[in-house]
Amino acid sequence: MKDIKQQDSAYIKIVDRYSRYIESPVLRLKYLNAVLKTPQPDSLLMKLPLVGSLPERARLIVELSKLLPPSNPMPLALRFTSLLYRLRFAVYAVCVVATLAAASGLVFIASKAISNLSSPTVAKSIDPAETGDALDPSKAVSTIGNEAGLPLDKVWLVEKSESFEEYSNGARILKDFETAGAERKFYRFDLDKVNSDNANFPLQSKPVGIIYHLTESDLLPFSNQYNASLKHSSQALMEYARAHRLYNYIIDRFGRIYRIVRDEGVANHAGNSIWCDGRSVYVNLNSSFLGISFEGKAEAGKGPDGITEAQLYAARVLTAVLRSKYQINDANCTTHGLVSTNPTSRLLGHHTDWVANFPFEAVGLTNKYETEMYAISRFGFAYDQAYVTAAGGKRWAGLSRADSALWETAKKNGVVIEQQRRAFWEVFQRAYAKQHAIDQERLASEEDVKEVSREP
């Protein structure tokens, strides 16, 4: 048995408080003797507010009730404690739930605070609209784009008919303008072996990535006054896209997703282009990447005008459908402005749609304006002022990273930048020649499909 001095002070306090309900000094002493002689509670448990001391208090109240005169009713506070004890398991459950809720609330608040501190994007920093009109749609797009990308859930086909497909994440793909394309055939080059004579790159046929576009078609004001005309102009766009097999998908301004060229077929969306995810390299991406185009138009240096929330949502669910279906890596979801090349001038940015301001995060992807542009750092491409101007006038992180990497390599090899560029250009030519050969074969076999120049 413990000495009173060693007993827990919280327990002593409760005993002391309860003993005051006994008027007679003799009975009070008897009570103190009875309760302080019994084994003491776990002092750690006693530190828990309310629930920790509940069994002890119940026991003290039982002892107390033995000494209180039968005529005196049990004090209200003590009756409440007894009730709590009888319902203790429910009380414990409520406390556990409340504690967990409070803890998860704290975690949420903390993570929110951290993400707010750490999520400025380059897309935002190069967006001149940031300081402009609050109603500017391109500003809304890049603001929404600030949330972190979500993990990819499995998405499945729920319903299918002649005219549509519906998926478990709410994506609804309309098939009114669907058409077939030539079979996909492309090389996946290993970044580290692309220049090796012995490397064997097998041909592939399943899409490995997604490129986002703007249709660059003239837009009517997005307003109910133009409802009939809006529908009509969208219809005309779809028909034109189908006739020329321009994209795999178009998202119109109402957020409706139209499939144009079926996934397994090549669409003429990317032209001369290159993308590297840090491990694999793909050249001329029509065969290897799916093309999704937003009905919209970009103003030079100002980003896309009038992209709607409905389009953003549609792009998000369509991206999830395609990534889930073909196990497409986030690293290979990028924009036309970041991949388009001019093989004769050796410059990037032949097309500049979404060279800035693409809302990657809103579409559930990581920000590719941060990704090193391997076309520059490993394949000999350069860029001019027009390219930077198209992005709003500022170089973005991925571009600067590539410049630094190229400079480091040249320094290490003891050559000037231009010499290093030429050496890398030879590497690109080898990969280009291989892919170009199978693309030419395909074009020769497609008598009715002419390569067309889109996005004038």
Ligand SMILES: [Zn+2]
């Ligand atoms: Zn494009």
